[in-house]
Amino acid sequence: MPNDKLHVIHPLVVVGAGPVGLTAALAARHHQLPVLIVEAEPEDRTRPGSRATYLFQETLDLLESVADGVTAPITEQANNWESLRTTYSGRQIYFKRFPPCRPGKFGAAISQRESEQVLLKRCHEEGVQFRWKTSVTGVHTTSDRVTLTLDDGSRLHASYVIAADGARSAVRRALGIELDGDRSESSFVIVDVAEDPAAPLERTRSFHYRSPAVDGRNVLMVPFAGGWRIDLECRPDEDVRPWQEEPLLSQWVAAVAGPKYASRISWVSTYRFHRSVALSYTDDHARVLLTGEAAHLFPPFGGGRGLNSGVPDAIFGVEAIAKALSDPASARQIINAVATERRLAGIANRDAASSALVHMEARGRLLRLQQRLAALLARWFRRPGEWLDRAPMGPSRPVSARSRF
Ligand SMILES: Cc1cc2nc3c(=O)[nH]c(=O)nc-3n(C[C@H](O)[C@H](O)[C@H](O)COP(=O)(O)OP(=O)(O)OC[C@H]3O[C@@H](n4cnc5c(N)ncnc54)[C@H](O)[C@@H]3O)c2cc1C
Structure with missing residues (x-):
């Protein structure tokens, strides 16, 4: 076993260069922390599908708070939604047109592939270090550091680690942290x-x-x-x-x-969409923070909360790590506090996304009857149509409460 004293101890290593890992790295640079991202895939990979196609205004504001100007290329490319429409058995029961507004005023409708490219470019400009084509295969934490084992057998040492390695998180599994939840019945x-x-x-x-x-x-x-x-x-x-x-x-x-x-x-x-949240967002020594899909998996309904919740996980997680590094006596408490806060946000988001899915799946006879009745009443009244339009989008999200999305 190599002598640890001969090794560099990074203040922060981020595992995964998805949108959440890239956001964590930008937050680290905002706090003047050097940061290394370890990513399993090559830099020139093609990312699959559009995935997170709507970034909330709050998400854009948070990104701006750690990287001034980073959202401009996102909102310049993004489209606003012009209107909402709901039909039932082919008949329109609700329609609403929005007044014209500047792009980005109410968030950004853009493919995740494009938003990731913007974040990646900014990471390079901010001096984030990358280790591409390198998988983390093992994690060991002690009271003062994390040791990551890489797929070439080498080790990396860090004071703190942000796990942003996605739904099948190797870091989460290595720490023995379970996901709590289930999957949608429908595909x-x-x-x-x-x-x-x-x-x-x-x-x-x-x-x-x-x-x-x-x-x-x-x-x-x-x-x-x-x-x-x-x-x-x-x-x-x-x-x-x-x-x-x-x-x-x-x-x-x-x-x-x-x-x-x-x-x-x-x-x-x-x-088949998971609706699960990790039982803990940190390890026993409060040295690793789980973020994004490493920490929670939601259906994309109910407002699209996956990435919109991953961004605050990363930003508030790194903010806590910066504080912990400058206040070692309170470090454990600081990390545990943010882990608890973000887990509560994860649970609130899982429940919101779940309620949208329950409405869409409409397994119960009573709910199906309510939907049919609302569709009928929508011929004469606006409210029932509005309810049918809103429900797949989930409950309204609070705008400013940082712990809720
Ligand atoms: C169909 C669909 C629709 C969606 N719609 C929305 C939406 O409307 N709104 C929304 O907010 N969200 C949506 N999401 C969710 C959103 O895509 C995810 O929340 C987002 O991708 C999570 O980002 P992440 O960085 O946590 O994980 P990922 O994007 O999965 O990135 C993880 C990264 O870690 C790397 N990695 C994995 N294992 C290792 C390892 N062992 N070592 C090193 N690197 C590793 C991977 O290669 C990858 O680059 C949707 C998802 C899907 C599938």
């Missing part, structure tokens, strides 16, 4: 289609209950800069493969979005 087929720049559709976030275009299944369509994400909710007991394969894939995309979009499909994937 979802998620499709990205590219917009036709010559004749774009109005940028309407639309939710279709029991759409005849897909034999009575629910469909969500979300616009983002340059494209659309279409989420098809399949039935719990069905084989979803035909829906993600040709010829059915092109047929249903054409029926939902319009014929020209059948040839503009750029990504297809199938998910």
Whole structure:
């Protein structure tokens, strides 16, 4: 075993160069901490799909608080949603058009692939160090440091580690921290289609209950800069493969979005969404903080809280690490406090995303009846249609409470 005294001890190592790891690194530079990101994949990788297609205004503000100007290239590219539409069995029951506003005023509708590129570029400008194509395979913590084992057998030592290594987090597993929660009963087929720049559709976030275009299944369509994400909710007991394969894939995309979009499909994937939160966000020695999908997994419904919650995990986590480094006597308390605060936020977000999913899956007869009745009443009253429009987006999120998203 090598003599640890001969090794550099990094103040902070971040595991994972996804959007949350990149955000943590920017927060570290904001606090003048040198930071190294260890990432399993190569820098020139292609990231799959649009994924987090909506960054809340609060998320943009938080990013700005650690990297002045970083959101400008995001909001410049991003599109605003122009309107909301909900249909039930093919009949429109709710429509709302937003007044025109400057891009970025209410958040940013942009593919995660694009927002990650902006964060990565800024990390390079801020002097963040990277170790690409290197996986963390083991983690050992003591009262004064973390030792990471890498896939080439070498070790890295750090005072603190931010684990941002995603849903299958090797760091979380090495620390023996379990996820608490379950998965959706239904599978979802998620499709990205590219917009036709010559004749774009109005940028309407639309939710279709029991759409005849897909034999009575629910469909969500979300616009983002340059494209659309279409989420098809399949039935719990069905084989979803035909829906993600040709010829059915092109047929249903054409029926939902319009014929020209059948040839503009750029990504297809199938998910049963987890709704889980780690039982602890830190280790016994309060030296590692779990962030982003290493800490929590939510369905993308109920407002899209995955990345929007990962950004504050990273920023408040690094803020706590900076304090702990300058106040070793209180370090443990500081780290435990932020871990608890972010875990409570994770639980609140899991519950919000879950309630949206429960509404969409509508397993209970009473809920199905309520939805049908609301759709009927929406012919005469606005409120029932508004309820059907809002529910898949989850409860309203508090704007300023830092511990809640
Ligand atoms: C279909 C879909 C739709 C979504 N929609 C939304 C939405 O609308 N709004 C929203 O906020 N969120 C949404 N999300 C969630 C969002 O995509 C995630 O929250 C976000 O990607 C999490 O970022 P992350 O950095 O924590 O993890 P990841 O993006 O998974 O990044 C983890 C990184 O760690 C690296 N890594 C993994 N293991 C190791 C290892 N052992 N050593 C070193 N590196 C490692 C990986 O290569 C990767 O680069 C959606 C997700 C999906 C799948």
